[in-house]
Amino acid sequence: xxxxxxxxxxxxxxxxxxxxxxxxxxxxxxxxxxxxxxxxxxxxxxxxxxxxxxxxxxxxxxxxxxxxxxxxxxxxxxxxxxxxxxxxxxxxxxxxxxxxxxxxxxxxxxxxxxxxxxxxxxxxxxxxxxxxxxxxxx
Amino acid sequence: xxxxxxxxxxxxxxxxxxxxxxxxxxxxxxxxxxxxxxxxxxxxxxxxxxxxxxxxxxxxxxxxxxxxxxxxxxxxxxxxxxxxxxxxxxxxxxxxxxxxxxxxxxxxxxxxxxxxxxxxxxxxxxxxxxxxx
Numbered sequence: 001x002x003x004x005x006x007x008x009x010x011x012x013x014x015x016x017x018x019x020x021x022x023x024x025x026x027x028x029x030x031x032x033x034x035x036x037x038x039x040x041x042x043x044x045x046x047x048x049x050x051x052x053x054x055x056x057x058x059x060x061x062x063x064x065x066x067x068x069x070x071x072x073x074x075x076x077x078x079x080x081x082x083x084x085x086x087x088x089x090x091x092x093x094x095x096x097x098x099x100x101x102x103x104x105x106x107x108x109x110x111x112x113x114x115x116x117x118x119x120x121x122x123x124x125x126x127x128x129x130x131x132x133x134x135x136x137x138x
Numbered sequence: 139x140x141x142x143x144x145x146x147x148x149x150x151x152x153x154x155x156x157x158x159x160x161x162x163x164x165x166x167x168x169x170x171x172x173x174x175x176x177x178x179x180x181x182x183x184x185x186x187x188x189x190x191x192x193x194x195x196x197x198x199x200x201x202x203x204x205x206x207x208x209x210x211x212x213x214x215x216x217x218x219x220x221x222x223x224x225x226x227x228x229x230x231x232x233x234x235x236x237x238x239x240x241x242x243x244x245x246x247x248x249x250x251x252x253x254x255x256x257x258x259x260x261x262x263x264x265x266x267x268x269x270x271x
Contacts, residue, residue, distance in 0.1 A: 003158055006161060010165055010168075049172055051176045063166045111172065112172075114234070115234070121238070125241065126165070129245055
């Protein structure tokens with residue numbers, strides 16, 4: 001273990017947060033998508049984070065960052081709208097829109113970008129510390 | 139103070155090790171700031187440094203053969219869980235602001251240890267050059 005492993009840790013954090021930003025972008029882009037059936041409607045997506053445990057010992061190591069276990073889909077109800085004129089409407093004239101909540105997504109976006117910045121700061125500070133260590137004795 | 143290579147820099151090399159380890163722990167806390175159920179951890183610096191220096195109330199471990207786990211390695215097991223100030227609903231106990239503050243302070247401590255070692259090197263250089271260089 002050395003300062004180098006911090007780059008991996010902060011990097012894993014940045015990767016996870018950028019994936020979260022990606023899902024937010026996808027959700028917001030599809031906020032107004034409609035479908036013919038409730039099953040085909042777009043569901044809001046969210047990544048599932050988990051801490052990476054160190055492989056070396058039972059739990060007293062500092063750990064090795066964060067990983068994305070997968071992307072989950074929101075189980076919130078799919079709203080339906082009566083739009084007989086819509087080409088995607090079903091036999092009864094209903095279309096099914098996505099269950100994306102734009103307010104949730106915006107909050108998620110701010111949180112993700114702040115966390116991303118935190119990880120960037122960690123990386124910058126670590127780089128400075130390493131540089132100082134290299135200059136030792138000068 | 140005897141200047142054998144072992145304690146040339148005093149406790150500062152061990153302190154440097156610990157600051158570095160603490161940097162790792164804090165970086166992990168920050169990377170997992172949004173992980174559900176993640177418990178923030180930290181190093182109890184005073185306890186760990188005392189153990190690394192063999193000055194704890196416990197008897198230090200003797201190593202009689204290479205490859206055995208020494209006191210310094212043992213001292214690395216000083217991780218503790220942080221007491222949450224604002225527990226969140228998903229069980230995560232990372233307080234990003236507190237972690238950032240700790241990370242910044244930790245960096246300064248690390249640089250302080252580096253400065254002490256640099257001063258020691260400078261002193262030795264002066265002694266070697268007889269004050270000429």
